[in-house]
Amino acid sequence: MPALPLKISHYTLTNALGQGKSSALQALQSGHSGLRPCDLEGVDLETWIGRVPELENLPLPDAWQAYDCRNNRLALLGLQQDGFLQAVDAAKARYGVERIGVFIGSSTSGIATTEIAYRDRQDDRLPADFTPATTHNIASPCHFVRLALGLNGPALAISTACSSSATVFAAADRYIRSGLCDAAIVGGIDSLCLTTLYGFNSLDLISDRPCRPWDGSRNGINIGEAAGYALLEKSPEGESSLQLLGFGESSDAYHMSTPHPQGDGALAAMNQALQSAGLTPSQIDYVNLHGTATRSNDASEDRAVCRLFEHCPPCSSTKGFTGHTLGAAGITEAVFSLLCLEAGWMPQSLQTESRDPELGANILLQPQSAPLRHVLSNSFGFGGNNCSLIFGLAK
Amino acid sequence: MIRFGLSRIGIITEGIDSWSEAAAVLRGETPYRDGELAALKPAMLKPNERRRTTRTIKLALQVTETVLQDYPDRQDLLSVFSSSEGDLDIIDQICQALCLPDRPVSPTQFHNSVHNAPAGYWSIGSASQAASCSLAALDGGFSAGLIEAASQVFSEQRPVLLVCYDQLPPPLMQSVIPIRTPFAVALLLTPEQDSQPCLAHLQLRLDAQGEPDRLANQALERLRLSAPAARSLTLLEAVASELPSQHRCLNYLPGLNLHLTITR
Numbered sequence: 250m251p252a253l254p255l256k257i258s259h260y261t262l263t264n265a266l267g268q269g270k271s272s273a274l275q276a277l278q279s280g281h282s283g284l285r286p287c288d289l290e291g292v293d294l295e296t297w298i299g300r301v302p303e304l305e306n307l308p309l310p311d312a313w314q315a316y317d318c319r320n321n322r323l324a325l326l327g328l329q330q331d332g333f334l335q336a337v338d339a340a341k342a343r344y345g346v347e348r349i350g351v352f353i354g355s356s357t358s359g360i361a362t363t364e365i366a367y368r369d370r371q372d373d374r375l376p377a378d379f380t381p382a383t384t385h386n387i388a389s390p391c392h393f394v395r396l397a398l399g400l401n402g403p404a405l406a407i408s409t410a411c412s413s414s415a416t417v418f419a420a421a422d423r424y425i426r427s428g429l430c431d432a433a434i435v436g437g438i439d440s441l442c443l444t445t446l447y448g449f450n451s452l453d454l455i456s457d458r459p460c461r462p463w464d465g466s467r468n469g470i471n472i473g474e475a476a477g478y479a480l481l482e483k484s485p486e487g488e489s490s491l492q493l494l495g496f497g498e499s500s501d502a503y504h505m506s507t508p509h510p511q512g513d514g515a516l517a518a519m520n521q522a523l524q525s526a527g528l529t530p531s532q533i534d535y536v537n538l539h540g541t542a543t544r545s546n547d548a549s550e551d552r553a554v555c556r557l558f559e560h561c562p563p564c565s566s567t568k569g570f571t572g573h574t575l576g577a578a579g580i581t582e583a584v585f586s587l588l589c590l591e592a593g594w595m596p597q598s599l600q601t602e603s604r605d606p607e608l609g610a611n612i613l614l615q616p617q618s619a620p621l622r623h624v625l626s627n628s629f630g631f632g633g634n635n636c637s638l639i640f641g642l643a644k
Numbered sequence: 645m646i647r648f649g650l651s652r653i654g655i656i657t658e659g660i661d662s663w664s665e666a667a668a669v670l671r672g673e674t675p676y677r678d679g680e681l682a683a684l685k686p687a688m689l690k691p692n693e694r695r696r697t698t699r700t701i702k703l704a705l706q707v708t709e710t711v712l713q714d715y716p717d718r719q720d721l722l723s724v725f726s727s728s729e730g731d732l733d734i735i736d737q738i739c740q741a742l743c744l745p746d747r748p749v750s751p752t753q754f755h756n757s758v759h760n761a762p763a764g765y766w767s768i769g770s771a772s773q774a775a776s777c778s779l780a781a782l783d784g785g786f787s788a789g790l791i792e793a794a795s796q797v798f799s800e801q802r803p804v805l806l807v808c809y810d811q812l813p814p815p816l817m818q819s820v821i822p823i824r825t826p827f828a829v830a831l832l833l834t835p836e837q838d839s840q841p842c843l844a845h846l847q848l849r850l851d852a853q854g855e856p857d858r859l860a861n862q863a864l865e866r867l868r869l870s871a872p873a874a875r876s877l878t879l880l881e882a883v884a885s886e887l888p889s890q891h892r893c894l895n896y897l898p899g900l901n902l903h904l905t906i907t908r
Contacts, residue, residue, distance in 0.1 A: 347852065347900075356758065360735070367739035373816060381820055387730060387759050387780035392898070401899045403850060405792060406780050408730075408759035416777065423795040427646050429850065444738055447747045448754035498775035500767035506755035517773055631755055632764030634776060 252426040253525060254492040254643070255433075256484035258340075261331035262584040263323070264475035264571050265299035269330035274588045277596040278616065282570050284459045284471055289441050294450055295457045299473025299572030300441060301326070316393045318359035318384040320440040324393055327438065327476025336480055337398050340432050350430035351404040352421045353391035354413025354437040356576030356630075359384035361442040390438045394478075402430045408576065410630030411539070413437055414477070415579025418638055419496040421481050436478035437580035445472055445575060452506060460542035460573075462566035462598050463551070463612045465605040467542045473572025477580035479587075484643070491587050494623065494641045495526025501633025507545055512553025514635045515539075515627065519557055522637040528623060530558050533639070535595045535619075537582045537626040538610070540566020541573050550627065551608040561611040563619075569599030579628040583638055586624040590642045594618050645849050648797045649842035652832035653880065654711030656682060656703065657867065658825055662710065669864070670877070670884035676863045681826055682706075688769025696752050697765065699826075700731040700811040704762035705769065707828035708807050715832070722796050723763060723776040723805040726789030728872040729813070729821060730759045730780065736814040762807070785810070785872040786829070787896035790879075794848050797833045806831045810871040825870035829880070844883045847905040854893040854901045882906045 261269060265283025266276040276283060284297040290305075301323055309317040309325060328334060340349055362384040366375045383389055391406035405420050407413050414437020421433035449455045449470060456469035484492055499521065501514035508514065523530060536558075539550055547566075554564060567585050574581050589595055597613045604612045622641055629635045653663040660666050661682040668674045686705035689697060704725065712718055734757045741749045758764070760778035767776060777796075781788035786808050793806040809828035813821040834840060857878050859865040868877045875894060882890045882904075889907045896902040 347850075363735065364739055364742055367816075368743055370816070375816060375820060379820060381817075382782055386728075386782060388782050392782070395897070401852060401897075403791060403900070404781075404897055405788060407777060408780060409763070409776070409778050410758040410760055419775075420777065420792065420795070423799045427795040427798045429646070429791065429795060443742045443747070444735075444749075444754075444757070447742060447749045448738070448751075448757065451749045451751040451754055499773050500763070500776050502767040502771050502773050504768070505761065505764050514773060630760065631758045632760040632778075633767055634760055634763065634778070 252422045252483065254484045254494050255422060255481045257491040257493060257587060258480050258482050259333060259336035260479040260584055260587055261327065261333045262477040262581060263301060263327040263330055264574060264581060265301060265473055266570060268326065270584060270588060274592065276570060280599060282459060282599055284572055292443065292446055294446055294455065296455045297459050297471040298441060299471060301474050315380050315383040316389065318362045320359040320390055320438055321393045323440050323474060323476045324390045324438045325397060327478060328397060333478055337434065340480060344431045346399060346401045348402055348431040349400050350402045350421060350424050350433045351391060351395045351400055352417035352433055352435045353394055354407045354417045354576050354579060355387060355390050356408060356410050356413055356439050357442055357444055358387050358389050360444050361440065364443050398434065409634035410632055411575050411578050412628040412630040412634045412636040413576040413579060415628035415636035415638055416498060418493055419498055419636065425483065433481045434478055435481060437577040438476040439574055439576035440474040441472060454543050456542065459600045460568055461600045462540035462542040462568055463547050463604050463608055464601045465603065467544065467547060469543055470541045471572040473574040475571065475574035475577035475581045477577060477584050479583065489644050491590060492641050492643050493638065495522045495639040497521025497525065497637045499635045501635065503633055506631050508549035508629060510549055512549045514633055515550055515553035515629060516556055518635040518637040519553065519625065522625065522639050526639045528639065531560050533562050533623050533625045534621045535589060535624045536562055536564040537586050537624065538564050538566040539627040539629045540568055542568055547608065551610050555609040563595050563613050563617055564610045565596055565598040565613045567596055579636065582626045586626045586640045590621050590624055590640060593620050645847050646794045646798045647836045647845065647847050648794050649834040649836060649838055650831055650844045650846055650883065651834045651840055651842040652711050653843065654707045654830035656707045656710065657827040666880060667884040670881045676867065689765065698731055698733050698756060700733065701762050701765055703811055703826060703828045704807055704809040705765060707809065707830040708766060711830035711832055718770045719772045720774060721772060721805045722774050722800060722802055723766060724789050724793040725763045725778045726785045726808045728780060728782055728785045728810050729823065731757060731761065732813045732817055732821065736816060783872050784896040786876040787894045787902040791848065791902065793833050797835055801835045804833045806833060808873040808876060810873045823871045825867060825874065827871040827874040829873055829876045845907045849903050850900055851903050852900055854903060856895040856901065857892050879904060
């Protein structure tokens with residue numbers, strides 16, 4: 250019994266563009282980037298970052314002290330926007346706390362806490378107040394969100410690198426279809442840390458300038474942080490709503506940190522998403538690319554997009570607005586896709602001055618208005634885990 | 645209520661490296677004796693990859709090879725990888741490097757640091773482009789993995805590989821990470837209608853009620869508590885006993901348990 254399409258009855262996003270989805274839409278529409286020169290404490294890299302200000306001054310309430318870390322602070326700040334808590338309360342009244350699942354993606358969770366514990370260790374002992382289970386652990390943001398929302402249904406903490414918070418949509422569909430829950434909170438949270446900044450730097454994948462997806466001069470990513478959520482419910486027939494129409498997941502089976510040069514894995518994910526949505530490629534009106542702005546990622550995704558779409562739909566990468574929010578990239582760009590569907594509007598690939606002549610996708614260098622029915626969003630990760638999502642506006 | 649088949653089991657821990665050994669121990673036919681962990685040499689890694697990967701990745705891949713020995717359709721398998729802590733050796737080394745001047749993080753270690761690294765090596769080693777999920781759930785990691793895999797079997801009506809693994813923490817983290825034994829378990833789950841023979845049929849439901857079952861044998865109970873993946877022993881003991889119908893309760897999340905009905 251298929252659960253798709255699922256109604257997206259509420260959603261929110263907090264990142265370098267601001268708190269809440271109206272800040273995000275305003276920044277996208279005004280072409281305002283959230284990137285700034287890297288000013289994260291203790292980092293001496295020449296790069297730009299998409300930072301959420303003031304997290305350092307927003308400790309969690311005392312009751313949740315064990316969970317206090319940059320990542321869970323961002324998780325809570327994100328939950329507090331756009332009336333999301335009220336929407337969850339209303340859903341609890343409809344379904345009951347045991348019938349709402351929580352599906353959260355994160356790549357590095359609260360690893361910054363472990364970095365600090367290692368920095369502050371003495372005599373080869375980590376500080377006594379270091380509680381990795383509730384901060385560093387991959388499950389921490391998922392368990393924290395479940396606790397903060399007062400839910401007691403199933404929960405799943407997914408970590409498939411940069412596709413983590415796209416795959417949560419697929420898992421939510423399966424759990425609803427299997428009868429494990431009736432509604433789902435899906436989301437993703439990832440926050441700035443030394444591990445990813447110096448890790449991507451070690452792979453020579455960090456740009457010293459604001460990133461330029463699909464540009465011939467692109468030379469790497471900027472790292473950002475974000476928290477975003479959506480509330481998914483079964484979709485009553487005939488009701489006007491935003492919907493998750495389809496998803497596709499694949500593995501590259503190629504290399505741990507380099508995508509397949511012909512985009513085979515990306516193509517498989519997009520094809521499956523179309524199949525599950527019951528759509529043909531020509532019915533996709535806009536593609537929000539993964540578009541990290543590394544040489545090989547953009548080239549691989551470009552091959553996949555050009556192999557699949559004969560009608561060259563408008564495409565853009567929004568990484569130039571937010572930076573690459575890694576485990577939160579899936580939910581970030583899902584929210585952007587929903588905002589575009591509602592606004593009938595598509596953002597440009599910010600900072601991209603001209604398309605790399607070796608690439609073929611129809612990259613928007615200027616924003617464009619058009620009625621949108623179906624939007625596809627791509628997320629691909631290290632390890633080769635790919636996920637494509639298709640959203641629509643049912644009228 | 646989700647129903648599915650359990651057709652194969654693989655297990656590696658100290659003193660045990662096959663399902664037949666584990667089943668004899670769990671039935672009480674032979675006593676449990678811990679000992680050395682078998683040498684980890686997963687054949688799906690090329691020699692240069694084997695050098696660059698870690699004991700955590702090798703443990704996950706080796707238990708996968710054990711459960712899929714002679715299995716014909718690896719490329720089509722959906723997969724779920726569950727680990728409580730992922731690769732703590734790598735996190736330890738990266739965090740140590742971040743304390744040094746110039747922060748010499750190793751690029752190979754960084755790309756192996758992602759939680760889905762074993763899934764990535766599995767996909768490369770098996771040439772499988774099928775979907776794969778990697779997850780974490782602290783002490784409830786085995787239950788969370790089983791539920792995720794069961795939801796995939798149910799909704800896709802295809803066999804699903806579940807791999808649940810935990811490796812020992814490095815010295816600095818031993819006081820804060822409650823893993824005392826390396827433990828890996830792999831299950832092959834099949835749709836209920838599948839014609840292949842299976843070890844047991846399972847039904848799964850979630851309930852706030854109930855208490856997680858313990859093992860009567862004290863050595864095995866200690867093993868069960870020594871790693872999140874070892875919580876699987878509750879299910880494996882019921883399967884090994886070959887009784888017609890049994891019920892077991894496993895820990896899953898704070899305030900929520902996993903209830904399994906196991907039938908022959």
